[in-house]
Amino acid sequence: MAIISAIHKIPQLVYGSFLPLKGVKMLFPFLYQMVPNEAQQHIGIVRLLQHFRWTWIGLSAVDDDKGERFLQTIVPMLSQNGICYDFIIKIPKWNYVDEMIDLVLKHLGSYTIVFERKANVFLVYGEPPSFQVLRMLLFLAPFLELPPLGKMWIITSHWDFASLSVQKIWDIQTFHGSISFTVHSKQPLGFQKFIQKIRPSWAKGDGFIQDFWEQAFSCSLKMSKGQDEEKKTCTGEEKLESLPGILFEMSMTGHSYNVYNAVHAVAHTLHALYKSSSKQRNVVERLGFQKVQPWQVHHILRSILFNNSAGDTVHFDDNGELVAGFDLTNWMIFPNGSVVRVKVGRLEPQAPPGKELTIHDQIVWHQSFNQVLPLSVCNDNCYPGYSRKKKEGEKFCCYDCASCPEGMISGKKDMDVCVKCPEDQYPNKDQTQCIPKALSYLSYKVTLGIVLAILAISLSLLTTLILGIFMKYKDTPIVKANNRTLTYILLISLLLCFLCALLFIGQPGKVICLFRQTAFGIIFSVALSSVLAKTITVVLAFMATKPGSSLRKWVGKGLANYVVLSFSFVQAGICTLWLSTSPPFPGTDMHSMNGEIILVCNEGSATMFYCVLGYMGSLAIVSFIVAFLARKLPDSFNEAKFITFSMLVFCSVWLSFVPTYLSTKGKYMVAVEIFSILCSTAGLLGCIFFPKCYIVMRPDLNNRDQLMRRKK
Numbered sequence: 001m002a003i004i005s006a007i008h009k010i011p012q013l014v015y016g017s018f019l020p021l022k023g024v025k026m027l028f029p030f031l032y033q034m035v036p037n038e039a040q041q042h043i044g045i046v047r048l049l050q051h052f053r054w055t056w057i058g059l060s061a062v063d064d065d066k067g068e069r070f071l072q073t074i075v076p077m078l079s080q081n082g083i084c085y086d087f088i089i090k091i092p093k094w095n096y097v098d099e100m101i102d103l104v105l106k107h108l109g110s111y112t113i114v115f116e117r118k119a120n121v122f123l124v125y126g127e128p129p130s131f132q133v134l135r136m137l138l139f140l141a142p143f144l145e146l147p148p149l150g151k152m153w154i155i156t157s158h159w160d161f162a163s164l165s166v167q168k169i170w171d172i173q174t175f176h177g178s179i180s181f182t183v184h185s186k187q188p189l190g191f192q193k194f195i196q197k198i199r200p201s202w203a204k205g206d207g208f209i210q211d212f213w214e215q216a217f218s219c220s221l222k223m224s225k226g227q228d229e230e231k232k233t234c235t236g237e238e239k240l241e242s243l244p245g246i247l248f249e250m251s252m253t254g255h256s257y258n259v260y261n262a263v264h265a266v267a268h269t270l271h272a273l274y275k276s277s278s279k280q281r282n283v284v285e286r287l288g289f290q291k292v293q294p295w296q297v298h299h300i301l302r303s304i305l306f307n308n309s310a311g312d313t314v315h316f317d318d319n320g321e322l323v324a325g326f327d328l329t330n331w332m333i334f335p336n337g338s339v340v341r342v343k344v345g346r347l348e349p350q351a352p353p354g355k356e357l358t359i360h361d362q363i364v365w366h367q368s369f370n371q372v373l374p375l376s377v378c379n380d381n382c383y384p385g386y387s388r389k390k391k392e393g394e395k396f397c398c399y400d401c402a403s404c405p406e407g408m409i410s411g412k413k414d415m416d417v418c419v420k421c422p423e424d425q426y427p428n429k430d431q432t433q434c435i436p437k438a439l440s441y442l443s444y445k446v447t448l449g450i451v452l453a454i455l456a457i458s459l460s461l462l463t464t465l466i467l468g469i470f471m472k473y474k475d476t477p478i479v480k481a482n483n484r485t486l487t488y489i490l491l492i493s494l495l496l497c498f499l500c501a502l503l504f505i506g507q508p509g510k511v512i513c514l515f516r517q518t519a520f521g522i523i524f525s526v527a528l529s530s531v532l533a534k535t536i537t538v539v540l541a542f543m544a545t546k547p548g549s550s551l552r553k554w555v556g557k558g559l560a561n562y563v564v565l566s567f568s569f570v571q572a573g574i575c576t577l578w579l580s581t582s583p584p585f586p587g588t589d590m591h592s593m594n595g596e597i598i599l600v601c602n603e604g605s606a607t608m609f610y611c612v613l614g615y616m617g618s619l620a621i622v623s624f625i626v627a628f629l630a631r632k633l634p635d636s637f638n639e640a641k642f643i644t645f646s647m648l649v650f651c652s653v654w655l656s657f658v659p660t661y662l663s664t665k666g667k668y669m670v671a672v673e674i675f676s677i678l679c680s681t682a683g684l685l686g687c688i689f690f691p692k693c694y695i696v697m698r699p700d701l702n703n704r705d706q707l708m709r710r711k712k
Helices: 002-007 038-051 065-080 097-106 127-146 191-197 207-218 252-279 283-291 296-302 447-472 479-482 483-505 510-544 551-553 557-581 604-629 640-663 668-697 704-711
Strands: 012-014 030-032 056-062 085-093 121-127 150-157 181-182 303-307 313-315 326-333 340-348 357-359 386-388 399-403 424-429 433-437 436-438 586-589 596-602
Touching: 002 012, 012 252, 030 150, 038 065, 038 150, 038 181, 038 340, 038 357, 056 065, 150 436, 181 252, 181 340, 207 424, 252 296, 252 303, 252 313, 313 510, 357 386, 447 668, 483 510, 483 557, 483 668, 510 557, 510 586, 510 596, 510 604, 510 640, 510 668, 557 604, 604 640, 640 668
Parallel strands: 012 030, 056 085, 056 121, 121 150, 150 181, 436 596
Antiparallel strands: 181 326, 303 313, 326 340, 340 357, 386 399, 424 433, 586 596
């Protein structure tokens, strides 16, 4: 008909479905579609499935060109939007009831898959005859010992819950709660009253009304010979509103609304054509209006724009399609056969992408779901803390759930991959969300920091006490014999070493980071240089006692002071070069401790840092070697034995420091370094000065005669 009307330039208005073709406007320029483009409905289906998270569905389409084209279009769209189909059923077309029974029995095996599969959502594309085939299957289900069917039906706009008169006693409760996309419709004024007044005697020869009346009310309008005497005679006054909704609805459906708008579009076109002709012709010529040419109607119809009596605007787009949307309809089918359509949403094709579908009312579900949102997935959801893992040989909607790897989270259901937390956050125990990391450093507020601070202050007070003792007894033989200046320098440097440990406690700042390693390096170098100077002094003093020795001129304070200054100056030079080229600075360590941001002092140049440590190690080794070699010299003033033991303690502490330091993390690394500083310094203090304090504070031992007796 579209081809014929195009040849004669006769506009044709299609109120039902139309097979979409490429270049349809070029092939059929006089064709007008009273239904929106079917592609818009496809988008609505996808949005509906996404809205309710239905990813595993069954598909059914009528077995013809329309159904095949629908499947070819919708299946890729579903796949692109994360939705899979469990099965596809093609419903054959039929023309007569006996043919329908034959078709159902012939394809019964393929239809029963609907009962067996676990997909709870069933998308159906078809026209009213297809519905009858499904009804026949459901009618036969109890006889075939099939379980009750509880599915969520999604139906395209071509579908209608119409029934033949022979099916009016068949139960269709299975379709209760179905959702369909219906062409937008409203109820024109006076339509209900018009329906209530319809009688079969209105139009003579109107076979449609008379046949419908007889089938709907199971009666006969005209008695004839051979008629079943049990069949009553129709009075013609029966009420259409008394019929169950499955046979006749009192409201205007989408298809009827399309016809209504089509008729009014033509009426408005003819009216516009009449008005334009009345301006150019006289009253007599108006009588010839019935001779209007078809192409004249087309010229006005394509640009028609009016509001119908229901308040909707009617006009066509450039492709001759009605500019309208779809209603989302929830079907409620009651046991008494009444049908209620409830509009629960709206599909607006002109809306921004992703917002085409709006659901504004609560949907009534099928009784089998107990009014709970149906689930239709291949398998259970992967909850937060897990990610989806593809099953080999299965569709992508079927997957296993794998727990997130350490350090990663998934905060939503069904995430494809787990994600890493930002650097300043870490996963919680369940790996469902990221938690801000706490700042971590060795503070004076924590027990470890308090204990180390008290220990450092206590040792520094002890060193001060020893210094005071040596200053009080500075004129005694034992103090004079051990070079008072070197003793004072060594004690002061040890005091500063203890206090230097306090620089490592507290939040690292710019100034603290600049000086804590360099101050520690220089002060320790002064202490080690003093120990080395003491050892060298002992060796020279013994060798100078030999007759004719040329080393006597080197014995004295000058050499000791030179040794301390020169060796300390080298370390000071290294530290100055470090600060001037790549100084230490405050930094953060995000990765060493889970759940913590460790505030650290970045050393700047690792090379310079190891040069400082290496130089101190070299001084300690040289001091140990010299003291070890001089430990048995026969001199009552010999400190070499004490220095040897003190340097042995010093080296042992720092050798054990390296593996311990590398095996700890966070604030405990700083605690290990502080402990090593305190232990090594305390070793020097105890091994060198505790024996002397015992002698200094004993007058009976601290005299020249006693010392000379010890020498002999």
